[in-house]
Amino acid sequence: MITLRLSALLRLFRQMTRVSSPAPEMDSTIQSSGGQALRWLNFFHILAHGSAAPVTALCLFPAHPLYSVLLCASVLIVLAVYNVIFYAVPADKTTASPCSHILRFLNFLLGVCWATLPIMIFPYGNSDDRVLVSGITIGLTATTVSLLPLRMAGELISSMIMIGCWIALFLTWEKKHSVFYLFVGIELFIYLFFILSLSATVRFLFIAFLTNRRSLEERNSIVQLLLRNADNEAGDWLWDISADGTLQHVSTVLANALGRSIPALEGRSLVEVLAEINPSAKENGRNTDLLRLEQCLGNRIFFRDIVVGGFLDSRQHFWSLSGRPIFQNRIFMGYRGVGTDVTQTHRARESASFRARHDILTGLPNRAAFMDDMETYLIDAEREGEAFALFNLDLDGFKQVNDRYGHQYGDEMLRKVSVLFSRSLTERHRLYRFGGDEFMLLERHATVTSAAGTANALISALVETPIQLLDRVTAPIGVSAGIVIASGGTERVESLLEASDLALYESKHVGGHTYHFYDAQLRTLAKRNRGLIRALPHALESGQIKIVYQPFFNAQSQKLCGFEVLVRWTHPEYGRIPADRLIRLAEEAGSIQELGSYVTEQACLLAREWPSDLLLSVNVSVGQLESKAFLPDLTRILQDTGFPASRLQIEVTESIFMEPDASTFTLLHSLRSQGIIIALDDFGKGFSSLGYLRFFPFSKIKLDALFVRDMLREPRAASIVRAVIELAIDLGVAVTAEGVETQEQLSYLTSLGCTEIQGYLLSHPLPPLEAMALLTRDGFPEARITAS
Template sequence: MGDRDRNDQDRRGMTGWWRAAPLLGLYRPALVAVGVGLLFSVAGAAAVARWEDRVNRIEFENAAETEAIVMQNGMGEYISRLVALRTLFESTNDEVTRSEFETFSARLFERHPGMLRIAWLPRVNRKERAEYETAAITDGVSGYRIKSLQSGGFATAPQSDEYFPVFYSTQPKTSTVYGMDYATVPERRAVLERARDNDKVAALRTRLFEPREGGRLPDVLVAIPVYAKGTSRETIADRRRNLAGFVVGIFDLPLLIQAIRVTTGASPAVSMNVYPPFTAQIVSLEQMLPDYSSAATAPQSMRDVARTLHWSGSLKIGDTDWQVRAVPTAGGPLETTYDRAGAVLIVGLLLTLSLSTYLMLASRNSRRLSLANRRVLELAQTDILTGLPNRAFFLTRLDEMNRQLSVRGLPFSILMLDLDRFKNVNDSLGHGAGDALLRQVAQRLKSAVRANDVLARLGGDEFAVIQEAGADQRACSTELAARIAKLLTEPFLLPGHRVEIGTSIGIAIAPDHGSDQEQLLKKADLALYRSKSAGRDCFTIYDEAMSAELEARNTLEGDLRDAIAQCQLEVHYQPFVDALSGARRGFEALVRWRHPTRGLIPPDQFIPLAEETGLIVPLGEFVLRRACADAAGWPSDLAVAVNLSPIQFKEAELFEMICAALADSGLPPQRLEIEITESVLLERGVENHAFMQRLKQLGIELALDDFGTGYSSLSYLTAFPFDKIKIDKSFIRNLTHQPRSSAIISAIVTLARGLDMSVTAEGVETREEFERLKALGVNFAQGYLFGRPQPIERILFDAPVKPSRRDAA
């Protein structure tokens, strides 16, 4: 029940008492008036006081929470800059020099006064100690030596298995901190180990070893582990083994927070106190004096703060939480007062004024609620990351445009955009870089559209534009699409990286392609799909043939599902031979689909469809099981090679399926060869590496298929446990008339020998190509020269393989 309802009940009760007591005489009206007036005055004042207290508390807590968020964001900015320094060490193949470190550090923390100094602590083992000391002296750090901290000062560090000395620092080269071994200081060694084992930023409240003026409070030490480039950090053992060193920063916490508050224009109405993390040494709240206080007049100890109106939170620095307590500034606008309650009490005997005051307050509350509802509605229709309208707003606006089309007949276009190669950025640089890229894409798209067009982010890397009517809607749409495509092909600059992407665009025009939301969106999506199928980085306007293609594709997909379910697919086998002896060493399993009405359907038509729809998983299992079962009946010196699709690698039970195929067929694992394309290795590198190691442990051979057509083949050869390289047939096709192809193949063979791998040449069709490949040193050959893919019943296992002119034709 609300205050107003209670007041009304009280008034009715008083009126009933007055009517029931006629003998009170002349004083009765006055007494009733006084009683009612006093009742309303006290009740109104009490209600307003409670309301003031609640509103002030809410406003204060909102302001305090905002200030805490600002401080946390500012601290995150400092930490992110230290992480950028870690990236410098982990992203280069060469050693970072002292001058590079000093230059990069100085640029990172320009106009960031809270950073006292930054240091690089390499991991130095016993054998490297003298080398590091000599290198530092050569760099100009006079008398450099690895030192330990003792009660009397620094002394030469005793012999140890490893050290973590200050090697680079933003301190002058005459500073005594150079060479100080953090491993000799227990609390600092502990924070380094914590950062290393958790692969996280670790923080410590500590005192500097070099004295500073004023006997100031301890500073904050932040340690970030740096690992050797390209090494694993999945487990603690990996992280300990691959640790390269630490980037260490020392923060002047009061100066840092004060700089953040000044830079962001912090509210003076809130006094912020930051206390150190709770430790076992703190036995009383009275001991908890702040490391930072924005107002000297505010309560200092945590116990004093708890006695007043306050807000509690935390400031996360690395893996440690500092305690944040906020109180209203004395005399500030957020300090709780009861002026309105006093005013209501004074004028409470005047019913009109009391009612006016109540209505005024109610009106103000209503306005606040209205503003809050409006803000909620705005947020519900806005994409938080880019600030663009979201899918809900886009669909609402599309409905409005369709209604205007039916009334006024004004045409419009829909452009559906999908970013090309965005997933590669997310996977290689992280989601933070992907978010930054999406924000830059949104800014460029804003510059491309007109003020009356609707630009929205639908989700992920999908954007859409509603373009209002023009003189020639088709020409306007293609002009806008071309402008967008050109803008998005220009390089994007992300922190530490230069990224190039593109966009595929599908266009639908109303009313030519439909007059309702569902039709237009479907046809724009079809046009977008055509753009992506055409090689991406282009735009396409919908035409009716696309719907027919979609229907045909859906029909083909249904037929493929039936073919897989009913085991109507065939597995053919193409031999590969020893290049020196010509002896047959095995067969590659190739799937074929003989459609009941359309005949033999080429693999390049149904394999991509199977991968898009996920049917490649049961299809791949069928091929693997059939190949293992067939190969089990071959002579024991023949192997069978099976391709695995990138989609199959995402299946959690792939390893168990391979083991089951081998077990059910009885084929020894050593006679199974798994062929993998480089696209498999672009994603989930750590997981796929572990999966391939498990296959190797079974005895299965691994081949890198289509070598030379990917992005970074050489790095995969050293990072993944391949046994064989299969040279793509595009090199073989040009072998006899392009010297460069011979040079490339020769280099691949030399590289493979150095890595203890064999080489197979695919697509060998002529005797001349074969002789040239033997001279270049390839181990195996495969192609029409030695036989086309055949069903198993047409393969003669006892007959030697003789290259035939008919097969090569």
Template sequence: MGDRDRNDQGRKRGSGWWRTAPLLGLYRPALVAAGVGLLFSLAGAAAVARWEDRVNRIEFESTAETDSIVMQNGMNEYISRLVALRTLFESANEEITRSEFQTFSARLFEHHPGMLRISWLPRVNRKERAEYEAAAVADGLSGYRIKSLQGERFATAPQSDEYFPVFYSTYPKTSPVYGMDYASVPERAAALERARDNDRIASVRARLYDPRGGGRLSYALVAVPVYAKGTSRDTVADRRRNLTGYVVGVFDLPLLIEAIRGTTGASPAVSVNVYPPFTAGIVGLEEMMPDYSSAPSAPQSMRDVARGLHWSGHLKIGDTDWQVRAMPTVGGSLEMTYDRAGAVLIVGMLLTLSLSIYLMLASRNSRRLSLANRRVLELAQTDVLTGLPNRAFFLARLDELNAQLKNGGWTFSILMLDLDRFKNVNDSLGHGAGDALLRLVAQRLKSAVRATDVLARLGGDEFAIIQEGCEDQRASSTELAARIAKLIAEPFPLPGHRVEIGTSIGIAVAPDHGSDQEQLLKKADLALYRSKSAGRNCFTIYDEAMSAELEARNTLEGDLRDAIALCQLEVHYQPFMDAGTGARRGFEALVRWRHPTRGLIPPDQFIALAEETGLIVPLGEFVLRRACADAAAWPSDLMVAVNLSPIQFKEADLFDVINAALRDSGLSPQRLEIEITESVLLERGTENLAFMERLKSIGVELALDDFGTGYSSLSYLTAFPFDKIKIDKSFIRNLTHQPRSSAIISSIVTLARGLDMSVTAEGVETSEEFERLKALGVNFAQGYLFSRPLPIDQIELDGPAEGSQRDAA
């Protein structure tokens, strides 16, 4: 404070100014500021609390849903192994022995602790009763007889027309359970009837037999119907007549679910309770206690769970839904907290107090206000997730540099970045993992650029860099792009996962490629598109040819629309042969485009364009309908295979389209084979599984196409109902000079046989390859050795297919 200020204050005190000024008028600005500040602090805290509540709920529900999907996939794995055991009974030419049953059961469920017991329940009529009892005694089951369960004790079963006794089992031979007639227990008998009449897996919650009485109910009894080999099961009457028995598995739910969650690294931040299925007539349903609880504390009733934040779902076991309730773990990272709201309230009140004091002292107000305005401007130009500058800041800085360039400033370059395979991370691990990955990407990008460069996040998985002040701008920008591509290609550590992605980069240099914002951004985007088309995880500098290519691409897109509307597309057919007999078993439908001026356009020049523009949907429907119509005129032993694009799988009416094509053409569904690539299985797994099961229910066969080229996973073969595996031609090309290719194909054939699937080898071009494939056990072969794809009018349906291994597609 200066001398003049001190003198002024002395004069005011001397004149009695402080004594005469009204107190209310003196403190009114401070009181008003305090009241308004408190009001805004409370409002801000409430808004932040609502935001925190919404963010926490979204993150919690995403994590809970992921855990539920993991549990369901694990349960499906167990049930698929029971179905494999049914295949053993339905495919065997001779009766399965007790030792074979026990050996196969032990192998199927090795390292699967949730499976408590597996049993075989044959269908025994009144006349066969004595014969089965004698056979069991002769097989080492001393005193075996068919028994009924009366309370907690067994008694000899009364005479009945039909029994379903425990005949084979993984129980010790001394167990009294042998001979127990499941038909004598009402709830188990009802589950067997459902399984038989619907030809599906049925389940029931059950208490296991305990001679001491009591026992917990947290067991799921799963029944799989087994029918006589080669018999019909089209109608309920057929299924009742041809039933030979049941494969029954008893799941220990707590042990099974704990094993699934333990092996898949379930989130500790979510506590999961699994409750019994809802049953009509149960009183006090809200008080139901769980069959399984992941929390170490005492289990909670459904009423207790409903009082707090929770997520509801289902765990499907056969045809019965167990209830799943998830809650944030006490003390976990997802527990509802309002730290930010409290911080906002405290900060708001402190600021209000400070503002009141400043008003009272009448000092430094303008400076504080200037700092606050500057902070607001920074927040408006900052990306909240990564802390990087946002699109608004980037565009403003780009305009500044363009203006400086016109006045003789430095040249600069723009690098547009787009993350490769980021969507896969979001879809498979959730948006929380995607956000964490974006923050890690931002940190690596910061380490790659200079302090003078501008690094911004434009939105989603898009980033941009402005690099200026380099003597050789092109060389510097390409060096920076190469360094970034290498950094991003290194694995990212996420909780429980190691994620590998890449980045595609497009580069535009000013003023060579433009002197305004619109031109530079457009050309950088064109270069980025070229990088993605070139295989991703690379960088490209814009050149004038890209604009010409874009114009040509737009022209080709218009021509393709016209071609679909004017039916200029053709369907050619390539046969696939039975490797054992050499007989032709069917044809794969392949689309060709005969352009009126450019002639026959190869598929690799328009299929990708059709998928990008959505034209693949009408194009695919045309191919499907034409293939079904053509195949309807072929001999009844020939099939037709049609490939579906991943884009088509996103159409809600795809099943209706396939049904309509079959109905309009008159083709039997059993003669249609739908080929699906592995990329389809990476997204919308639950919806796609339901769709594939609907196709199977009407008789359509399913083939996994190009196996081994993408994200090949054995889980696809057990989780999805495929009939056939198609080995990609890249393995066939290396077959005669790389032993590893033979080993891989042999392994695939062995795996397919175990899962009751057939195998087709694509791209067979030489007799040596064909003979080698036959020796490895491949069921079918397809390639130029037999025929190139031909129009329908050039196919000789009555004779063998002809072709040359040198023919072009």
């Protein structure tokens, strides 16, 4: 009989405490409301334990001075740490990981402290001591209901205190062998069972209350929207269609939004009405947005934020439509939804897209636009059989102007040069600013003769028109050009850019102010490249290729965060080889993976001796990512060197996405799964990187130095910098600003919330021994870096 009653009691307990998992959308509501409730109840929790500790110590001090002091101190210390952490985070984060785990652990320690009270006092104390112990333990167990919003916290305290009581009863029973203590232990078990049942039941009711309140709020919002005054000038409006797909219950707001009268809309198809005011839909039958809307309505599925456009009074408008199917007893009754005028938002997005694809200084299309257009030109050239010309233009004497007069004069020079170039071109030409003093030009339907005429016109424009800068300063300037005639076929953008670089180098080599066509017989450059390629394996073996470390720092505290690995190669014959040239040569030679592995392994061997919180950042090229040996080699390097994957940061540029491939994302996800940090380098140079932030969760984005340089004197550059940092904050990723050279730049970036900075203001790239000195200066004397 007793067994049956206990079984029934357990079944009742399971029924009361069975809480179905709340819907995912309720998680944030439960965390927020639970955090607010916990913050209000925390006062009683702290008051109960904070007052019990000194009272207990005061009563026990005459007989147990050492233990009473230790108990009081332990409880107050745990409470102090608990309070600091509890109020250091927002209320809605206290019941979420990882804060909730820390708070539970501290409550567990609190329970352990109080569990020692019955163990130390009850078996050996007098009757007064036992009364005190009984009152304190039972009282503190009851007060754990104040921790109900923090799941398992109160249960941990209650359980630990009861465990301490059972141990105390057992020790007392060993001395007196009285069955009385057995019954007391059973009563304590029943009491604990009651407390746990009460906690689970109240928590169940709490979650049910929040769920019901959220449901009522959603219903109330719908009712409020339905009851909104039809003449309201707000941007939202309701639409309602019947089971046969025609509009019904048309409001004045809806009619005004679509520029039609109510009778003209009643009984009409919503898609047909939108097609009437959409010229592209008239011309093409259906555009993509209307087709998607029609498919959703036809399939009777929920949809959100489908943006459609149209013209009203010769002005273009855009609306965002959301809707859900209505069923009664599983019978389709139609659709109800909301429309929102998003014209301003859409125009702002188009404006942002324009700014992202155009140079903020000259107004010309930028590198991203050029790369996109090059693909189009190659396709058109192959299809139409018409060649086009690629001009690589580099200003002669620009560096002298910049160095002599400053960046402000250099910027003015670039603006005026772009105007002169544009005046010399026709509709067949498209001019781009590629970066720095480098311009790109595309010419359709080109021949060698027409391309030569274009190059001469550009050179003459600068020779014949003196450029007057600020303060009436006149500076001589010229232009050198490398020209490639492309006809499509198997040619690629990268190979054409390389060819134009070689032709430009030849123009520069002979003194500038001229042009050269790319020719396979450019023997000087070919010989130099072949010599460098042959020398590359020996450079790796002999240690000619050196590693230097570019530090990056916390933007707020200027504390050292890590180093970016850079390579330096000084050839005995050709001198110092630029890093980008070295990478291109290695890719041409097929040894880019060998070079990358060498640099990574050497850097990891040194960096493993650094403090454990410093990162090592390694740049990875497209050629490395395309190599099948990349991932196995990297895994081997980390295992052989013992360098933690969590301290390795790999930097990639958006060029890896120029030809999107699923294998690229698979590889990046594989690296991330090992704990490696993935950073998107040179962010802001191209528009395509914005799209790929949606598909791959980069841990960090690096703001290109070009925008950092211009942000204090160009409002557009400042807007882009601010937008990138705000975007990083919204995405929850770090942002590193490159090229920080002045204190004013640092202060501005810090005020925007930039995470990290890198640039000559704080440090140049350093060889190993100087990096060691920087580590020592920044508070890491234990670091050991040896020269290699």
